[in-house]
Amino acid sequence: MPRLALSDDFVADLISLQRPVQKEVNDAIQMFGSMTVPQLHASKGMHLEKLERARDPRIRTIRITKFYRGVLLAPDDSSELFTLLRVAPHDEAINWACKRAYSVNGATGALEVRNVEALEQMETYFETKSVATPARLFERHSDTVLRDLGIDDQVLRLARVCVTADDLTVMAPPMMPADQYEVLEYLAADYSVEDVWEQLIAPRGQTVRTAEDRPTVTLAEAILNTPNRIVEVTGPGELERILTEDLTRWRIFLHPAQRRYAYHPGFNGPSQVTGGPGTGKTVVALHRVRHLLRAGHDGDRILLTTFTNAMAAALRDSLALLLGEADAHLLERVDVTTVDSLAARVIRETRGRAPRPLSAAAEKSAWTRATAREELPWTEQFLSQEFRNVVLAQGLRTPEDYLRCVRRGRGTQVGRVQRARLWRVMERFTTDLASRDSATYTQLCDQAARVLADSGPRYRHVVVDEAQDLHPAQWRVLRACVSPQSDDIFLVGDPHQRIYDSRVSLRSLDIQVRGRSSRLRLNYRSTEEILRWSAALLDGQPVGRLGEDDDDDGGRDSLRGYRSELHGRIPAARGYASQDEELRALIEQIRTWIDHDGVKPSEVAVCGRFNTLVDTVITRLRREGIPAVAVKDDPGPGASGVRVATMHAMKGLEFRCVAVVGVASGVLPFAHQVTPAEVDAVQHQSDLLAEHCLLFVACTRARDALAISWSGQRSPMLDPVAD
Numbered sequence: 001m002p003r004l005a006l007s008d009d010f011v012a013d014l015i016s017l018q019r020p021v022q023k024e025v026n027d028a029i030q031m032f033g034s035m036t037v038p039q040l041h042a043s044k045g046m047h048l049e050k051l052e053r054a055r056d057p058r059i060r061t062i063r064i065t066k067f068y069r070g071v072l073l074a075p076d077d078s079s080e081l082f083t084l085l086r087v088a089p090h091d092e093a094i095n096w097a098c099k100r101a102y103s104v105n106g107a108t109g110a111l112e113v114r115n116v117e118a119l120e121q122m123e124t125y126f127e128t129k130s131v132a133t134p135a136r137l138f139e140r141h142s143d144t145v146l147r148d149l150g151i152d153d154q155v156l157r158l159a160r161v162c163v164t165a166d167d168l169t170v171m172a173p174p175m176m177p178a179d180q181y182e183v184l185e186y187l188a189a190d191y192s193v194e195d196v197w198e199q200l201i202a203p204r205g206q207t208v209r210t211a212e213d214r215p216t217v218t219l220a221e222a223i224l225n226t227p228n229r230i231v232e233v234t235g236p237g238e239l240e241r242i243l244t245e246d247l248t249r250w251r252i253f254l255h256p257a258q259r260r261y262a263y264h265p266g267f268n269g270p271s272q273v274t275g276g277p278g279t280g281k282t283v284v285a286l287h288r289v290r291h292l293l294r295a296g297h298d299g300d301r302i303l304l305t306t307f308t309n310a311m312a313a314a315l316r317d318s319l320a321l322l323l324g325e326a327d328a329h330l331l332e333r334v335d336v337t338t339v340d341s342l343a344a345r346v347i348r349e350t351r352g353r354a355p356r357p358l359s360a361a362a363e364k365s366a367w368t369r370a371t372a373r374e375e376l377p378w379t380e381q382f383l384s385q386e387f388r389n390v391v392l393a394q395g396l397r398t399p400e401d402y403l404r405c406v407r408r409g410r411g412t413q414v415g416r417v418q419r420a421r422l423w424r425v426m427e428r429f430t431t432d433l434a435s436r437d438s439a440t441y442t443q444l445c446d447q448a449a450r451v452l453a454d455s456g457p458r459y460r461h462v463v464v465d466e467a468q469d470l471h472p473a474q475w476r477v478l479r480a481c482v483s484p485q486s487d488d489i490f491l492v493g494d495p496h497q498r499i500y501d502s503r504v505s506l507r508s509l510d511i512q513v514r515g516r517s518s519r520l521r522l523n524y525r526s527t528e529e530i531l532r533w534s535a536a537l538l539d540g541q542p543v544g545r546l547g548e549d550d551d552d553d554g555g556r557d558s559l560r561g562y563r564s565e566l567h568g569r570i571p572a573a574r575g576y577a578s579q580d581e582e583l584r585a586l587i588e589q590i591r592t593w594i595d596h597d598g599v600k601p602s603e604v605a606v607c608g609r610f611n612t613l614v615d616t617v618i619t620r621l622r623r624e625g626i627p628a629v630a631v632k633d634d635p636g637p638g639a640s641g642v643r644v645a646t647m648h649a650m651k652g653l654e655f656r657c658v659a660v661v662g663v664a665s666g667v668l669p670f671a672h673q674v675t676p677a678e679v680d681a682v683q684h685q686s687d688l689l690a691e692h693c694l695l696f697v698a699c700t701r702a703r704d705a706l707a708i709s710w711s712g713q714r715s716p717m718l719d720p721v722a723d
């Protein structure tokens, strides 16, 4: 009987097909599995066909429906292992199949694919173009070194004619084999050969350094060596599961960099994965939880945290999906929640009830009350920041602690006398809140961390998503939840998406990730065009490394090597004379997405800086007959209608099409949110950066299309991407 494997491209095709065609694909696969290889070749219905013009002699097509063809890679050994590569309309399938060639990567032993025809054209083009330029991009590396890293003849010829990193980018996958491209990309970004070996080759199980000493890998072995792109269908149940359940590629195919950390056998302490938006950090966190659940003991409890309740609910659903029916019982051992909810629960359990959390407006009034009796030189904003970013951040308990502390992250000098006065005001603030049975969220966390420190750890593992926005008090809660040991804390986050004001030194909180830290670079969500455009918004912004704010050597993070294999239109940025005109253009844009591009209304999002704009947009869309719902009303995945949200509420979400509206000067950056430089220069910089990150977060939620607009004067934050 033939064996069957499915490639990630095939699964992606399948996801995009209409239900009836999906069913016919399923039927064809069932029929395929029920025949012997000779029957398969003889079957008229299947019509297994070799293509005359195909560059790879092992490529075949099969008939799925009158219009659709499947593209297969047939075995050239005795394995009888066929791989389904694509399913597409007839002409597209044939055209695609004729240009591809499959090969085994010399270093990783994995199967890889290239657009051989396009690469040949590139060779001719760049050979001519580079003739006059003697300096070449990879001249530091010998042919032998490159071959040892898996570079083959054709890619080597191409590498030798690259002059700049941009030349290489033109040949990015799916044109060039992905693994070889990644090696060249790392070398172009100045990673050492040793780094490339450690990060890209060794994790795939290769131990032999020199290409010529490695044994030959057969096609069937290569297929099984490629779990990040190919899955073998091992039984009828498996096939059903892959084809009939909600098709989500992330459950099956992980990038090697994702798999390496998600399924690491055991970290000797806290570990961390960072990466730009859409690089699959949440996916890694989910797989890590699955690994820890499967590898752990019955009594081991896991805490999985994220930033908002809505995100926690989505994370719980995704985890259930990943675990499937077979592992559904393991879910009982996981708490999926926000740190704030956990803190409130801890306090409730200990004291019978928890203080009511304070809204931002109520907090401002409380500071006004605390300062009412004195003439003070500080604004409510300054006091609130001092309390949150110094006192609660450092967990200070007494006036002496405050007198002695180093006020990291604050740009103003505050002498001894002033500190004593400040402490009195802060005391009045906390006493007043306590009398009203209320507290800020950060206070709740500060209190919960103390309770937990006394009562002892509650979990065996803690897995943290959206780590970049946690406050030190929240980190103390997490640290106290689990005792320091192997695999205690696994965190994922992106400092480029930090939109709340928290300075954190993980090291000082006894969360040391040095040597157990990895970065993801491949974006699975957005097109390369959206990515480049959005990344340019942060050009020159001083983004620090995750959790290293106060460390002496805390350096800059960067989006170096961040890329996508998807392509689409360049984002549109347009200004209008009035808001009315802007909203009219928005309606037109949404109609084009829905009516012309076939996007469902629920796959479209509109976002703006403020809630008032959200309300205006919803009213206007409804008036024009376009269904619209506010994300803050938690519409759930089944609800129809365009999603409308503030930029903050876009965190963690994704949509096929996103319109970011009202990106005008005075709105972004929003002056009220940015501490004036004369009040505190350091805080000013960090508030400004958070505004830049906010726009970046909003734009990077888009998968296929992104439209930015404003009325009046354009926001200066768009200057880096302006025409």
Ligand SMILES: Nc1ncnc2c1ncn2[C@@H]1O[C@H](COP(=O)(O)OP(=O)(O)OP(=O)(O)O)[C@@H](O)[C@H]1O
Pocket: 249, 250, 253, 254, 255, 258, 275, 276, 277, 278, 279, 280, 281, 282, 283, 284, 494, 497, 523, 524, 525, 651, 652, 653, 654, 700
């Ligand atoms: N290995 C994979 N194969 C296919 N799709 C993937 C893979 N990993 C992630 N994705 C998809 O990419 C998208 C982004 O993934 P995810 O939300 O985990 O990224 P993220 O890094 O947490 O994003 P952000 O930081 O922007 O919130 C999702 O649609 C996810 O399903």
